Amino acid sequence: MTEKIIVTSALPYANGPIHFGHIVGAYLPADIFVRYQRMRGEDVHFVCGTDEHGVAITLKAEQAGQSYPDYVDHWHREIGRILDSIGIEFDLFSGTAAHHNPFHAELAQGFFLDLMRNGYLEQRTEEQFYSATLGRFLPDRYVEGTCYKCNSPNARGDECPSCGSWLDAKQLIDPRSTLDGSTPVLRETRHWYLKLDQIRDEWLAEWFTAKTAEWKVNVRHFVASALDDLRARPITRDLPWGVPLPGEFAEAGKVLYVWFEAPIGYLSISKQYWNGQGQPERFEQLWKDPATKLYHFLGKDNITFHAVVFPAMLWGTKAGWVVPTNVPANEFFNLEGKKFNTSKGWYIPESSISGRFPVDGLRYALATMMPETADSDWSWREFQARINDDLADNLGNFVARTLRFAERFLDGAIPDLGPLLPQDRELLDAGAAAAEEIGAHLASFSFRKACARLMAFGNTCNKYYDTEQPWATRKTDPARCGQTLRVCAEAIRTLAILARPILPDTSGKILEALGVTAPPTWADAGGVGLPAGPLRAEPLPVLFPKVADQLVAEELAKLEKMAAEPTEGAPAVASPATEAGAAGDAAQEPIAPEIGFDQFTAVDLRAGTIVAAARHPKADRLLVLQVDLGFEQRTIVAGVAQSYDPATLTGTRVVAVVNLAPRSLRGVESQGMLLATDGPDGKPRFVAPGEGAPNGTRVR
RNA sequence: GGCGAGAUAGCUCAGUCGGUUAGAGCGAUGGCUUCAUAAGCCAUAGGUCCCCGGUUCAAGUCCGGGUCUCGCUACCA
Numbered sequence A: 001m002t003e004k005i006i007v008t009s010a011l012p013y014a015n016g017p018i019h020f021g022h023i024v025g026a027y028l029p030a031d032i033f034v035r036y037q038r039m040r041g042e043d044v045h046f047v048c049g050t051d052e053h054g055v056a057i058t059l060k061a062e063q064a065g066q067s068y069p070d071y072v073d074h075w076h077r078e079i080g081r082i083l084d085s086i087g088i089e090f091d092l093f094s095g096t097a098a099h100h101n102p103f104h105a106e107l108a109q110g111f112f113l114d115l116m117r118n119g120y121l122e123q124r125t126e127e128q129f130y131s132a133t134l135g136r137f138l139p140d141r142y143v144e145g146t147c148y149k150c151n152s153p154n155a156r157g158d159e160c161p162s163c164g165s166w167l168d169a170k171q172l173i174d175p176r177s178t179l180d181g182s183t184p185v186l187r188e189t190r191h192w193y194l195k196l197d198q199i200r201d202e203w204l205a206e207w208f209t210a211k212t213a214e215w216k217v218n219v220r221h222f223v224a225s226a227l228d229d230l231r232a233r234p235i236t237r238d239l240p241w242g243v244p245l246p247g248e249f250a251e252a253g254k255v256l257y258v259w260f261e262a263p264i265g266y267l268s269i270s271k272q273y274w275n276g277q278g279q280p281e282r283f284e285q286l287w288k289d290p291a292t293k294l295y296h297f298l299g300k301d302n303i304t305f306h307a308v309v310f311p312a313m314l315w316g317t318k319a320g321w322v323v324p325t326n327v328p329a330n331e332f333f334n335l336e337g338k339k340f341n342t343s344k345g346w347y348i349p350e351s352s353i354s355g356r357f358p359v360d361g362l363r364y365a366l367a368t369m370m371p372e373t374a375d376s377d378w379s380w381r382e383f384q385a386r387i388n389d390d391l392a393d394n395l396g397n398f399v400a401r402t403l404r405f406a407e408r409f410l411d412g413a414i415p416d417l418g419p420l421l422p423q424d425r426e427l428l429d430a431g432a433a434a435a436e437e438i439g440a441h442l443a444s445f446s447f448r449k450a451c452a453r454l455m456a457f458g459n460t461c462n463k464y465y466d467t468e469q470p471w472a473t474r475k476t477d478p479a480r481c482g483q484t485l486r487v488c489a490e491a492i493r494t495l496a497i498l499a500r501p502i503l504p505d506t507s508g509k510i511l512e513a514l515g516v517t518a519p520p521t522w523a524d525a526g527g528v529g530l531p532a533g534p535l536r537a538e539p540l541p542v543l544f545p546k547v548a549d550q551l552v553a554e555e556l557a558k559l560e561k562m563a564a565e566p567t568e569g570a571p572a573v574a575s576p577a578t579e580a581g582a583a584g585d586a587a588q589e590p591i592a593p594e595i596g597f598d599q600f601t602a603v604d605l606r607a608g609t610i611v612a613a614a615r616h617p618k619a620d621r622l623l624v625l626q627v628d629l630g631f632e633q634r635t636i637v638a639g640v641a642q643s644y645d646p647a648t649l650t651g652t653r654v655v656a657v658v659n660l661a662p663r664s665l666r667g668v669e670s671q672g673m674l675l676a677t678d679g680p681d682g683k684p685r686f687v688a689p690g691e692g693a694p695n696g697t698r699v700r
Numbered sequence B: 001g002g003c004g005a006g007a008u009a010g011c012u013c014a015g016u017c018g019g020u021u022a023g024a025g026c027g028a029u030g031g032c033u034u035c036a037u038a039a040g041c042c043a044u045a046g047g048u049c050c051c052c053g054g055u056u057c058a059a060g061u062c063c064g065g066g067u068c069u070c071g072c073u074a075c076c077a
Helices: A019-041 A054-064 A068-085 A104-117 A195-209 A219-227 A264-276 A281-287 A300-316 A359-369 A378-410 A423-445 A447-468 A472-477 A478-499 A503-511 A549-564 A582-587 A595-602
Strands: A004-009 A043-050 A092-095 A120-131 A143-148 A173-177 A185-194 A234-240 A254-256 A291-301 A333-334 A376-378 A604-614 A623-628 A631-639 A653-657 A663-665 A668-670 A676-678 A684-686
Touching: A004 A173, A004 A281, A019 A043, A019 A068, A019 A291, A019 A333, A019 A359, A019 A423, A019 A503, A043 A068, A043 A264, A043 A684, A054 A068, A068 A092, A068 A185, A104 A195, A104 A254, A104 A300, A104 A604, A120 A173, A185 A234, A185 A300, A195 A219, A195 A300, A219 A300, A264 A281, A291 A300, A359 A376, A359 A378, A359 A447, A376 A378, A378 A447, A378 A472, A378 A478, A423 A447, A423 A478, A447 A472, A447 A478, A472 A478, A478 A503, A604 A676, A623 A684, A631 A668, A653 A684, A663 A676
Parallel strands: A004 A043, A004 A291, A043 A092, A333 A376
Antiparallel strands: A120 A185, A143 A173, A234 A254, A604 A623, A604 A653, A623 A631, A663 A668, A676 A684
16 A cells, blocks of 8 residues: 655755765655655655745845845755755755745744644743844844853853853853844843643653654654753744744744744645645645654754654644654764864865766765764765775676677677576576565665665676676577576666665666666566567666776875865865854954054063973863063963974964963963964964064064 | 763674674685676685673673773863
8 A cells, every 4th residue: 555655854054055964864865765665656755945044044144245035045056956966856845935935934824823722832021132233132042151050151142061051041141242242131022932841741752752662773862861851942033034923923023933933844845846736735635644654854963853843843733744753863974084164174075076976876875874873974985985896896897797798799689588597586586585675774764784785686696697607608508698698687677676766867777778668666676577578788888987096095185185275165065054154254253342552552462482381281272381471481371282282382482462360271370371363274373473573572 | 071972803884682603895815707897706814892890591782880082062361
């Protein structure tokens, strides 16, 4: 019986590009899963789109001098292009902003009203920080101050990085806006809260225990702790860009909080699709059928929302929406052992990828590297090995040796199938067995195992070829030779079917060469399925050209070079979205409020020389330096341990602030401060005084 | 220092509920093969499952302690 399946990939936030980490976490596995389920004949619906509201987008758009829709469009196109380039095929890739999706606001408002009616919303009046200079409310995370719990000076409004507590921004000591440095004022505002704790007690906790036993361990772990911590969360914000509250609840400048409204995009985009198809009724038939399976593919940073908050929302409407069947989240994906980081030059430029390799090669390599159970890496050597060893030597070469043999020695004609010898039967059966096992792996999100099993079947095929030796039977037993080739052709057909979810292009090419015109189903794999009669096998160009050692060496060298000089190079396919703006942040750091000349001269800067350096005994980033200032020597603690080896620092010229009040840093008193700028890697570098300036010379 | 994850073959990683002799791929070495993209097939070598202790008839697996690695984070006047 046909299953209804809805598959979603995490909605990428429309303020930067997506990179391999996203692709490998949320988009490629979903696409492979969807292709497989479709081949199984299931009724699969696959939607995605950009998440286009929220304060970060408004700020970025304003910085870029663009309207919100224009700004969002830019990233929508860019992200869509990247997804397209790796062969991700959604039913619809839309967005959540009104100009992309006419159904989104209405549906999100419907959620609001349903939750309201069911008593899961409550209004709370509260004070929130407001920036008079910007004329807007400040999101908690844009307010910094001193933590009221642990006195750490750099707590953010939403949480304290020092003691890890979730904070109430209002209680911060000495709050300041991180946008412009101004001191925000508290202003009264009213917001709606979603009573997640109540939903947990009524349903969520029970549902989670009962239904999620087969979920991935990493997901279960995450959710269990999130459940304990669940509290009511505000679902509205004061922002000019977003989904307005519905009807009687509408208030000027108040919108649904983006975390609340974004996942409803899965539904609204689906609705948009079915309306576009002229079958609007299909939308609710899918989303409100309790038998429908719903899968959310995403990275581990998104687990809580999709496994806790969104199910709570769906259920809380009591409108009959399906809740997730599974949330197959992946872990993080790194680059050669280190996190992707555009601003530090640690990413893969688009020019290194696009047009250089078959898309399928990239899909396969990424599938074998997927961070299914633990963080994993993109490695150029591994990439080369997967393409060369697996796709070229094993799979590609089996196709090539069969078809070229037929072309050379059988005049391109492979005879019809004759009576099967046991070994023929064995290979055809092996195809069916592979289909079953690979299918089980794909259905359970074990894409790495599916890849490995596919290659194991390739090995079986090559083994058959070697054992049957058609190059020998060609002379001694032409009929047997023909039969061998025919069985190989059947095996290739199976190979193409089994590879299809991962290698859609290649699969198409191979089947076409074999004269198979109808799109194959999964059940077609194994056994015999080529059109009866002699087969005109079209020779194929090389499916997977080898990746040269030199290319790997070049890419690794390029990476090292970019990491050393990260200023060049534009963000590309491999640059993290969240980091996209970071490169520009140094330049965009707001200029501090104007000061008078007196205030400048109040700072006494002197040239000096480091005469001794040692690690701080109790801090990883601090060095304890002895600085010769000509007139005296001082102990100065500086946070440069990541940039400098203390052994090499003696003799380094520095500029010191000498009239700063002494302060104890983790137990060592620092009698001043050394000037430094951030290097290209984000780590500090000392600023040197002018050449020849003796120690003690004032810097002005 | 805090939080989290991890440590299994030279490399990348599987290893289910605790259960026989701990596996795969790549790499290495040797042999076979010549249809094929310098491809294929076979065989062999390679292990203190990080260490110590505990539970158990039985521990890579469970518990406690330790070491190391990685990530986040703190200390950056």
